[in-house]
Amino acid sequence: MNHDDLYLKSVDIIKLNQHLSGGYVACPTFSIYNYSWFRDSAYIAYAMNLAGEYDSAERFHSWAVENINKRELQVRRMINGNLDNYEDILHTRYTLNGDEGSDEWENFQLDGFGVWLWSLYEYIQLSGRVLTESMKKAVKLVSDYLSVLWVKPCYDCWEEYRNEKHIYTMSSIYRGLQSVDKLLNRNSYHGISIQIRDWIINNGVTNGSLCKYEGSDAVDSSLLGVYFPNNVLGNRDPIMRRTVERIQRELYKKGGIHRYTSDTYYGGGIWILLTAWLGIWLVDDGKYLEAAEILDWICSKADINGLLAEQHSESLNDPSFLSYWNEKWGISAKPLLWSHAMYIILYKKLYPDK
Numbered sequence: 001m002n003h004d005d006l007y008l009k010s011v012d013i014i015k016l017n018q019h020l021s022g023g024y025v026a027c028p029t030f031s032i033y034n035y036s037w038f039r040d041s042a043y044i045a046y047a048m049n050l051a052g053e054y055d056s057a058e059r060f061h062s063w064a065v066e067n068i069n070k071r072e073l074q075v076r077r078m079i080n081g082n083l084d085n086y087e088d089i090l091h092t093r094y095t096l097n098g099d100e101g102s103d104e105w106e107n108f109q110l111d112g113f114g115v116w117l118w119s120l121y122e123y124i125q126l127s128g129r130v131l132t133e134s135m136k137k138a139v140k141l142v143s144d145y146l147s148v149l150w151v152k153p154c155y156d157c158w159e160e161y162r163n164e165k166h167i168y169t170m171s172s173i174y175r176g177l178q179s180v181d182k183l184l185n186r187n188s189y190h191g192i193s194i195q196i197r198d199w200i201i202n203n204g205v206t207n208g209s210l211c212k213y214e215g216s217d218a219v220d221s222s223l224l225g226v227y228f229p230n231n232v233l234g235n236r237d238p239i240m241r242r243t244v245e246r247i248q249r250e251l252y253k254k255g256g257i258h259r260y261t262s263d264t265y266y267g268g269g270i271w272i273l274l275t276a277w278l279g280i281w282l283v284d285d286g287k288y289l290e291a292a293e294i295l296d297w298i299c300s301k302a303d304i305n306g307l308l309a310e311q312h313s314e315s316l317n318d319p320s321f322l323s324y325w326n327e328k329w330g331i332s333a334k335p336l337l338w339s340h341a342m343y344i345i346l347y348k349k350l351y352p353d354k
Contacts, residue, residue, distance in 0.1 A: 001302050001306055003299060003347060003351075004301050006302055006343065006347075007344060007354075008346070009302075009327075010341075010343050010344050011053060012305050013306070013335055013337065013340050014044055014056070014126055014340055014341065015056060018060070019097075021096050021097055021098065022061075023036035023041065023060065023097075024044045024045075024337055025337065026333070026336065026337060027310070027334070027335060027336050028335070029333070029335070030330065030333035031329075031330075032329055034095075034335050035093040035094075035096070035101060036093060036094055037091065037092060037093040038092060038093070038112030038116050039109070039112030039157060040117070041064070042118070043119070043338055043341045043342065045060045045061060045123060046345065047334075047344035047348075048060075048344075049122055049123055049127065050345060052347070054123070055337065057123045057127065059281030061096065061120055061123055061135070064116060064135075064138070065135050065315070066093055066098065066134075067098045068090065068138040068142060070098070072141060074088040074090075075090060075141050075145050076141075078145055078148065078245055079099035079144045079148055081142075081148075086312075090113065090142075092112050092114070092159075093105065093107070103337070104195050106159040106160070108154045108155055109154055109155045109157070109159065110149060110152075110154050110173060111157050111168060111169040111172035112157075112165070112172075113145070113146060113173075113176065114146060114172035114175055114176030114177070115172050115175070116142070116176070117180055117183075120135065120139065120179070120183070121182055122179075128206045135274075136184070139180055140184075143177060143189055146173050147189060150170065156168065156169060156213065156222070158222070158263075158265075161213060162217070164214065164318070165203070166213040166222075167204040167212065167214075167223060168202050168226065168230075170196055170199060170204065171200060171230035172225065172230055175229060175230035175232070177192060178193050178231075181193075186266070200232055201239075207235070208231075208238070209242040209245075209246050210226060210239060211241070212260060218260055218262070219250060219251065219260065220260045221251055221260065221271070221274040221277065221278075222274075224244065224277045224278060224281055225277070226240065227240050227244075227284075228277075228281065248278070253270065253298040254270060254314045255275075255314075256270030256271065256272070256280055257270060257271055257275045257277070258270060258274075258317060259271060259316070261317065262317065263317050264318045264321040265325065266310075266311055266313070266325045266326075267313060267316035267317065267318055267320075267321045267322035267325070268316055268321070269312050269313045269314075269316055269322075269332070269351070270311055270312045271311045271339075272298055272299045272310065272311065272336070272339040272342070273338050275294055276298060276339075276342035276343050276345065278335075279291040279294035279295060279346040280342075280345060280346055280349055283350055288350065291349070291350055293342075293351060294346070295347065298343055298346075303334070307334050307335040307341065308335055308336060309332050309334035310333040310336040313332075336352055
């Protein structure tokens, strides 16, 4: 499948798997992923914006706004100081009808709400549409929620390491709060966002590069998000450059990117979406040929129907864990809508006029 065909197929797959409610299912064929995650969906909505599919993005953001606003009382309890009552947290994922899942899950994750605020800002900017009053209400609720909770350890974007303060998570909150000030034309969260940025620089750097979480000496590919979309550090910043160099050196194998070196989820394979994320960095760094090679690699991983999986097993950190996860949940999720979204974003980076 060529680049253009996979781009069009990716848009169609996302549209096909958007529920009537507006929620994007993470993966329609993988039962444990039959939910809409704020994180995944924020990137998916941004990709649909780039593709000119503004109605799709609007439907998701309306879904998100509805589900935040109907939980106003519990959010306000958190904002007003009940920070240890985790029954009142906003869950990281909801059913497509907007309900909380009945199964146990690592729901205390903050990065998705920061990324959602950024994605909503980009939707308003790219579509030229109006921020509604219900959107403003949800934006304010989420921003106040993040403003008081950013100091708390939470699960990372891989739904692991509950007791740590994760650098990607912090950067997502920073970006979200900065986006809100632009959305609302005020500086209500400027002071807190600067505090978060300072915290990242002071606590998130080990040996000159960003680390997975505070106090860690490991690198994680999610740290690419500190540059895009979170814009804490620019692509000329020496800390950011050393971080990407380390990601490429330690995690770039067999044409694709691993999450982190000790990852054992499905054996710790190569992730499509992370590989596209590196491609986005390479385009902005002027390395168009390398980014195009990544686009080629992703196309080669699409199946005969143009579906992209979550990860592939050519290079595994620990092959002994592959059978464990296959037996527990089945083969790796496919199609993963976040994978298709990141492909769209990279494609539009390389070919903005298409």
